[in-house]
Amino acid sequence: MNDSPGWASPGPAPSDGRPPENSGGTGPADGAPESMPSEPSGSKWSKEQPPAGQWSAPGSAAPRSHAQTPPRQGWNGAPRGGGWGAPGPGGWGGPPPAAKPGVIPLRPLGLGDILDGSVSTARAHWRTVLGVTVVVAVLVQIAVMLLQRFVLPTPPATTADPGADVNEALRQSVEAAQAELFSTVPTLLITAIGTLFTTALLTVVVSRSVLGRPVSLGDAWREAKPRLLPLLGLTLLLTVGSMAILAVAALPGLLLGSVGGALLSALGVLAASVLVIWLWVRFSLASPALMLERQSIGRSLRRSAKLVQGSWWRVFGIQLLTAVLTAVVSMLIVMVFTFLALLADGGGLENLMKGASAEFGWAFLIISGVGAVIAACITYPISAGVSVLLYIDQRIRREALDLDLARAAGLSGYDTEHSADQTPGS
Template sequence: MNDSPGWASPGSAPSDGRPPENSGETGPTGRAPESTPSGSKWSKEQPPAGQWSAPSGTPQRSHAQTPPRQGRNGAPQGGWGARGPGGWGGPPPAAKPGVIPLRPLGLGDILDGSVSTARAHWRTVLGVTVVVAVLVQIADILLQKFVLPAPTPITADPETNPTEALRQSLDSMQDTMISTVPSLLIGMIGTLFTTALLTIVVSRSVLGRAVSLGDAWREAKPRLPHLLGLTLLLTLGALAIMTVGMLPGWLLGSAGGAALAALGALAAAVVVVWLWIRFSLASPALMLERQSIGQALRRSSKLVQGSWWRVFGIQLVTALLTAIVSMLIVMLFSTIALVTDGSGLDGLVKGDASEFSWAFLVIGGIGAVIASCITYPISAGVSVLLYIDQRIRREALDLDLARAAGLPGYDTEQSPDQTPGN
């Protein structure tokens, strides 16, 4: 049996003040203790159940647990000190005032908490995601239809003119990046608003409290400029790292330069992923702890330190799940759009959005909105719950959350309106 922090293991030492048998010491009466039958090392008189106390001098903060129920004689029922058919009972279950138990979380707990939040507060969650996703899709469709240029087609024969083929490939890649950046910026702004509002929703749902769209907006609105600055800083930093990695290859402009650019892009991508994980908890830290951009970055780095691979694994699994769900929905609606209007196939082949018909774009946009309404809450919920989990593991935040939720048996000095970041 594993020992939990703050609890003395039953039977680990005599608790009635008498020395252990065969130790050569005398008891309180001056006589040696009597031997028990069959050479047993246990004393005839055992302490009553439920009287094991925490070891002195160890002011550790154990994780929040549901206080044991009291029987009619005042003895606890269940948990440590409870005798059952199998002997000593296990530790009491963790308190769960909201969508997650107040203890260190696993991947299943985090994903379940994200889905439970969306189900428990579906009106608020849908109100946020539908409005943002529709606006993002409208702006993206208009940009692709009327503003962004079509990619440069590759017409050179690579066998006869490799230099010209390489040049056209680089030009096509440049056009693709130019057409992708505005869409990424629009998506980033949409993600900004959904992250800000859903962070408040998830933090309230952890305490088991309802929150309306108006409440979430009033609480998140003052932090939006800081969150925008943080998002731009991380995005521009990633673009700068990728540019520096690929720049030497671009300057050479030959076959060797292309290989060098690909190698530099790979190295830069590794650095970007490492920084992305290291600062992945900066957004919830900024929103819930009301810190500045620099303080939020340092806070995230501190929380992730020593747990980089675990955070990376959870974020990677979440990204894969949301990508698969989004891809399946988008493919379904794209197929419906192609069946409805076959002219959109030409645009797909050429990679030119201006060739798409309005029917194709509208049906595809509906699929993208549905996919966003499913994936946005999960991504935001995982980020916030992962932040809370790291604080539970490092700072015993679960005890503060139990007090903030007003659970019986905990100190209520803090305000019951406290959120996980305060």
């Protein structure tokens, strides 16, 4: 795999697990004190012996002995760390920590490693990350503001008629939902395009930071530019496919047009949502595969399915936790700025309190847009970082990608005969 500027490999290479040499004591065997006089062959030790010598801290006045301290026992009799040659933390026999040329160690990653790697990337390359997110988020919010102000109709008031029967109330609810959907879909489409650009550029940044290499905004753009159209096609395929599944599930109930039909549609959408979530997790690593391995759309989907196979619940849990965290952070920021925007736009707040149609002015749109930009600058790098690091983690677990990344990072002790310019994607 070729170590092109768009890729950075994860942290350190795994150790071989061999204990350090010459770790044993130089004193007499079997824990005997050095002062014990030699005895003739065949003699036995006395039953009462002085206690074994202990190691003292460097520089302390306490005398030291080379006798080995017996390992501590756990509750079940198993040896615990802390003694000479004891396995695990605290012992001298445990493997050394994995190498870390960049933001993650080169070993299978835990949830903490993935989240910390995402945050560390944003901190290490904050100029590039802020440049990407601010530029894209500002352009998206400008487009959304102009769309809401001049193109999209004002949503109608949602006050229900208490005298209407069930069918009439259902009809009014459906019409209100259609109007809301009509005004929301263009906004979501613009936001999705902005997210696509951000994800593409931040994927390059994260891949570089894994190898501990610098990356500028220009570097990220040059690496991501050739992959934007395939990434757009992948995003549209997954989005349209999910919407088609939900629409087919809701169609039979909508054709009935009654309360029973509404319930049937709800049940169909609920069942289809389970399938959509399963597919979303199964293909959640297709975007990093497409960007870093330079695969086609079809091969990226197959690569994602192969990497997720057997780890569906783990990938789902990490992606879900990331989505919840970013959603909560984004919601809190947007709520604060929306409240400030309502205070600045008195007419919109008054109409909102009355339940009437709220037509907001420029003050509301600008202030709420600033909140959306700030939320995007915080949440976009985390979401993109988790997706890329999950992809790297699955390849480390399945394909020993950590060895290739160690070679690409130029770590000593690895075979560099095959290509110093190799990237995990090839």
